Amino acid sequence: MKRTGVFICHCGINIAGTVDVKKVAKELSNHTGVVHSEEYIYMCSDPGQNLIIEAIKENQLDSVVVACCSPTLHETTFRNTVKSAGINPFQCEIANIREQCSWVHKDMEKATEKAIKLTKSAVERVHRNESLDPISIPVTRRALVVGGGIAGIQSALDLANSGYEVILVERSPSIGGHMIQLSETFPTLDCSQCILTPKMVEVSKHPKIKLLTYSEIQDISGYVGNFKVKILKKPTYVDPDKCTLCDECTKVCPVVVPNEFDLGLTGRRAVYMPFPQAIPATYTLDIKSCPGLLPIACGKCADVCEPEAIDYDMKPEIVEEEVGAIIVATGFDLYDKELMAEYGHGKYADVLDGLQFERLCSASGPTTGKILRPSDHKEPKEVVFIQCVGSRDPELHCAYCSKICCMYTAKHAMLYKHHVPDGQAYIFYIDIRSGGKGYEEFVQRAVEEDGALYLRGKVSKIFEDKGKIKVWGVDTLSGKDIEIDADMVVLATAMRPSEGAEELAKKLKIALDKDGFLSEAHPKLRPVESVTPGMFLAGAAQAPKDIPEAVAQASGAAAKAIAILSQERLFHAPTVAKVNVNLCTGCGMCVHVCPYDSLSLKDGKAEVNEVLCEGCGTCSATCLRAAIEVKNLTPLQVNEMIGASLGG
Amino acid sequence: MVSLEDLKKEAKQILKENKVKYIIGYKKSTNGLMPVPAFIKEPEEVEKLVWDPTCVFNLTRYLVDEKRRKTKEKEPDERPVGLVVKGCDSRAINILLQEKFINREDVYLLGVSCENTGVLDEKKLTKKIKGEKVKKVEFDEKDNFIITTQEGKTKIPAKEILANRCLECKANFPVIYDVLLGEKAKRSIDNPFESIEKIESLSTEERWTFWKKQLDKCIRCYACRSVCPMCYCDECVADTISFAVTADTTAEEKAQKIKWVEKSPVSSENFIYHMVRAIHLAGRCIDCGECERACPLDIPLRFLNRKLEKEAKELFGFEAGFDPDQPSLISCFKDEDPEDFIR
Numbered sequence: 001m002k003r004t005g006v007f008i009c010h011c012g013i014n015i016a017g018t019v020d021v022k023k024v025a026k027e028l029s030n031h032t033g034v035v036h037s038e039e040y041i042y043m044c045s046d047p048g049q050n051l052i053i054e055a056i057k058e059n060q061l062d063s064v065v066v067a068c069c070s071p072t073l074h075e076t077t078f079r080n081t082v083k084s085a086g087i088n089p090f091q092c093e094i095a096n097i098r099e100q101c102s103w104v105h106k107d108m109e110k111a112t113e114k115a116i117k118l119t120k121s122a123v124e125r126v127h128r129n130e131s132l133d134p135i136s137i138p139v140t141r142r143a144l145v146v147g148g149g150i151a152g153i154q155s156a157l158d159l160a161n162s163g164y165e166v167i168l169v170e171r172s173p174s175i176g177g178h179m180i181q182l183s184e185t186f187p188t189l190d191c192s193q194c195i196l197t198p199k200m201v202e203v204s205k206h207p208k209i210k211l212l213t214y215s216e217i218q219d220i221s222g223y224v225g226n227f228k229v230k231i232l233k234k235p236t237y238v239d240p241d242k243c244t245l246c247d248e249c250t251k252v253c254p255v256v257v258p259n260e261f262d263l264g265l266t267g268r269r270a271v272y273m274p275f276p277q278a279i280p281a282t283y284t285l286d287i288k289s290c291p292g293l294l295p296i297a298c299g300k301c302a303d304v305c306e307p308e309a310i311d312y313d314m315k316p317e318i319v320e321e322e323v324g325a326i327i328v329a330t331g332f333d334l335y336d337k338e339l340m341a342e343y344g345h346g347k348y349a350d351v352l353d354g355l356q357f358e359r360l361c362s363a364s365g366p367t368t369g370k371i372l373r374p375s376d377h378k379e380p381k382e383v384v385f386i387q388c389v390g391s392r393d394p395e396l397h398c399a400y401c402s403k404i405c406c407m408y409t410a411k412h413a414m415l416y417k418h419h420v421p422d423g424q425a426y427i428f429y430i431d432i433r434s435g436g437k438g439y440e441e442f443v444q445r446a447v448e449e450d451g452a453l454y455l456r457g458k459v460s461k462i463f464e465d466k467g468k469i470k471v472w473g474v475d476t477l478s479g480k481d482i483e484i485d486a487d488m489v490v491l492a493t494a495m496r497p498s499e500g501a502e503e504l505a506k507k508l509k510i511a512l513d514k515d516g517f518l519s520e521a522h523p524k525l526r527p528v529e530s531v532t533p534g535m536f537l538a539g540a541a542q543a544p545k546d547i548p549e550a551v552a553q554a555s556g557a558a559a560k561a562i563a564i565l566s567q568e569r570l571f572h573a574p575t576v577a578k579v580n581v582n583l584c585t586g587c588g589m590c591v592h593v594c595p596y597d598s599l600s601l602k603d604g605k606a607e608v609n610e611v612l613c614e615g616c617g618t619c620s621a622t623c624l625r626a627a628i629e630v631k632n633l634t635p636l637q638v639n640e641m642i643g644a645s646l647g648g
Numbered sequence: 649m650v651s652l653e654d655l656k657k658e659a660k661q662i663l664k665e666n667k668v669k670y671i672i673g674y675k676k677s678t679n680g681l682m683p684v685p686a687f688i689k690e691p692e693e694v695e696k697l698v699w700d701p702t703c704v705f706n707l708t709r710y711l712v713d714e715k716r717r718k719t720k721e722k723e724p725d726e727r728p729v730g731l732v733v734k735g736c737d738s739r740a741i742n743i744l745l746q747e748k749f750i751n752r753e754d755v756y757l758l759g760v761s762c763e764n765t766g767v768l769d770e771k772k773l774t775k776k777i778k779g780e781k782v783k784k785v786e787f788d789e790k791d792n793f794i795i796t797t798q799e800g801k802t803k804i805p806a807k808e809i810l811a812n813r814c815l816e817c818k819a820n821f822p823v824i825y826d827v828l829l830g831e832k833a834k835r836s837i838d839n840p841f842e843s844i845e846k847i848e849s850l851s852t853e854e855r856w857t858f859w860k861k862q863l864d865k866c867i868r869c870y871a872c873r874s875v876c877p878m879c880y881c882d883e884c885v886a887d888t889i890s891f892a893v894t895a896d897t898t899a900e901e902k903a904q905k906i907k908w909v910e911k912s913p914v915s916s917e918n919f920i921y922h923m924v925r926a927i928h929l930a931g932r933c934i935d936c937g938e939c940e941r942a943c944p945l946d947i948p949l950r951f952l953n954r955k956l957e958k959e960a961k962e963l964f965g966f967e968a969g970f971d972p973d974q975p976s977l978i979s980c981f982k983d984e985d986p987e988d989f990i991r
Contacts (some may be wrong), residue, residue: 506983582896583883587747592979604748622979624928625881639906 009043009068088131095122149177151539152329158558174278187442224534240282242309380487390494405492413452583627590619650830671730738822739969759825766814813937872939931977
């Protein structure tokens with residue numbers, strides 16, 4: 001029989017307010033195998049922990065149960081406490097009498113009874129706990145960053161500058177993401193390209209960064225510290241080493257398709273460079289718009305290419321890499337315009353989304369920085385900006401706030417006024433969210449210095465009428481109907497997770513939230529970690545964010561990755577599944593059901609990869625023959641815990 | 649129509665060619681109408697084989713014994729076992745394959761079609777003919793059984809004396825076989841879950857009363873378990889000795905026996921036993937109805953299994969036993985699986 005000590009925490013009044021802790025301690029002291037039982041106001045405090053250490057020494061305890069908060073909070077604390085007193089840490093179990101008892105009950109008598117049962121069942125469990133040692137695994141000290149926007153770039157640079165090799169994977173032909181499309185950035189109005197391109201150049205020149213553009217993650221296996229990644233490198237059909245950037249190929253290419261970089265405001269050729277500062281600086285032959293890779297179909301670009309950089313025989317390539325940590329920074333896309341037909345987006349040429357307006361304002365944009373209507377290239381004198389297009393609309397569109405629209409709409413109004421001093425900007429808004437350093441002042445500046453007219457209310461209808469875009473709305477502050485004959489309408493469309501993020505999340509086994517953004521492990525305390533160990537989140541892939549926030553999270557994710565990569569070895573919880581081969585019939589149900597791919601069949605019996613196993617117990621619950629169990633949570637322990645919970 | 653002569657011919661052929669070590673089929677019993685299993689090793693014995701609507705048993709259960717025997721043999725005969733399978737039995741084969749309990753090359757399947765009808769329920773037949781001694785039951789080309797009694801031949805619509813499970817059958821021809829006898833006739837069923845829907849329509853109290861009455865009858869003879877081809881675990885959770893005693897079992901482990909279910913046939917333990925069995929058969933039961941037939945107390949056990957079958961079909965579009973390569977119901981999930989029942 002074990003000698004178990006039981007320690008009941010008051011957690012101030014969090015537990016003691018609803019649970020009679022003295023009674024729990026007294027009841028437990030009578031339980032078989034319990035040689036010591038006491039309560040204390042804060043067990044996790046230093047004096048509280050010392051109490052445990054003292055009791056272990058005085059009573060020669062070999063196992064400990066702490067009845068306190070959730071094991072997710074202080075299990076590690078108390079396991080380390082008992083370890084320091086010379087007991088194997090896995091001889092310490094937590095009875096959660098706060099989240100699972102005092103916080104959810106009101107009746108003191110009943111809550112006390114439940115706390116006693118919970119604690120007794122933990123005692124029963126610990127009585128049959130084995131002493132275990134953590135599983136030690138080596139670490140591959142390199143990182144993978146998925147997504148080459150500002151967040152991915154920042155993470156990659158931070159990792160590389162800390163001395164770790166980084167593989168940066170971007171699916172489009174150049175890094176830069178959406179930030180490179182922006183004109184100027186709030187609240188300081190510095191030129192987006194001017195502040196981003198130095199970082200892009202640093203990435204391209206960094207000896208520790210391996211940049212794979214036009215590439216996608218195909219498959220990921222392995223576990224924290226030791227991931228194996230298969231990356232599909234799509235053929236660009238242009239050899240960047242040979243290409244001299246003479247631009248002769250685009251001159252002869254007969255195909256014109258909408259230019260993604262300018263969001264369709266301009267066209268590009270099938271062979272193209274996304275934008276002048278593209279990294280890597282090379283051309284890509286877009287196979288989807290190219291009439292064919294055969295000289296017989298067209299072949300004009302190859303004909304004029306003097307350095308013979310164009311290679312129609314280039315094949316997709318699978319690059320395999322081993323990394324220890326992964327940062328996912330897949331960014332955002334704008335909410336589909338097809339879904340916002342009520343505002344005439346996609347129907348009227350002069351109804352634009354925020355990113356298109358950024359291109360109009362940008363010095364490198366289709367109009368070289370002049371704000372002109374796409375339809376007739378005239379300067380718009382009245383522009384209506386509409387906020388919360390698709391955002392904050394739980395009935396029809398996205399329930400969440402896209403966070404950056406209030407700020408960039410103020411910026412748009414400001415930039416418009418700077419370009420067209422005699423123009424008037426109208427802004428329809430629900431309310432203004434300008435939390436952030438210098439943000440509120442920025443919005444005020446748009447109103448006071450640049451005369452942006454804020455109208456609180458929603459737009460009911462937009463339609464074209466005699467070369468103007470009629471905007472019908474209501475100003476809820478004055479209660480008046482508003483009718484504006486606008487020359488241009490700009491929609492602050494909602495942000496949504498970038499296309500393909502869901503598919504990638506599945507490959508990485510990262511959870512998605514209800515809106516499809518990547519889920520963090522804890523909304524407050526683990527905001528850059530995913531639920532999968534060794535995988536971290538950065539930027540707008542996790543939630544709508546502005547640039548400073550994306551950069552901050554990217555650096556945070558890099559720091560978290562470094563915390564893994566800087567270790568010689570990692571330790572994995574030894575509470576993993578164990579197969580009883582005598583009972584196993586080799587049906588393979590556990591193999592199918594394991595969410596961590598930690599099980600396989602070997603010679604007709606299940607086999608556990610202990611490093612991959614997270615000890616979730618799904619296999620144990622599935623196995624019809626009870627041939628697989630999780631260490632320290634065996635069916636026998638569960639049975640005894642049930643017995644104790646039922647008062648037996 | 650399945651020709652018995654063809655079946656015999658096939659059986660004789662494979663025995664002669666040494667393709668199988670023996671054949672499990674049906675033969676006439678020495679007493680009564682219902683046949684008994686036949687284990688045929690010699691080609692000349694094939695004359696004993698019968699095939700008619702009285703061949704109700706699911707013979708796949710014998711593969712469990714066969715496997716146990718084989719694992720004990722030092723130099724096992726690796727030739728397959730020949731097996732006569734109906735539609736439902738063949739689906740049991742698929743489950744055993746899916747669970748890798750047997751390999752495809754372990755069995756040689758003589759598939760027989762149930763000819764648009766099915767097999768009969770002995771009790772229904774006895775009632776129908778009011779105690780007359782039945783000599784023979786045959787399929788006819790249509791939806792009737794031809795019954796031969798001392799009084800002569802009569803035709804009875806199959807529907808009236810079919811086994812309950814056959815009334816709700818989804819595949820009355822083998823879905824996996826090496827030789828198929830008879831036609832792939834598929835009978836269309838308006839509502840395969842008609843009987844279970846009646847139970848479902850009862851109130852909670854009525855259902856409780858119903859099941860309490862039924863399960864209180866159980867004497868825990870475990871006939872349902874013994875006859876079930878899916879109940880092939882070496883150790884059953886319902887046995888008090890619980891986790892298997894093997895060569896590696898320590899004395900301490902032996903002392904740590906869990907009694908998940910008490911042996912005594914009282915309400916609570918009977919409920920647990922039957923619930924556990926039903927859950928363990930979810931997505932595996934192919935509704936051969938053997939448990940219900942074997943039950944000496946006439947407990948309608950099929951209802952329990954059918955309920956889970958219906959849930960699996962409606963929630964996950966899962967049907968057991970049609971594809972040996974599909975993962976089992978409880979070990980697979982799809983992104984589009986409903987989860988609104990999680991509260």
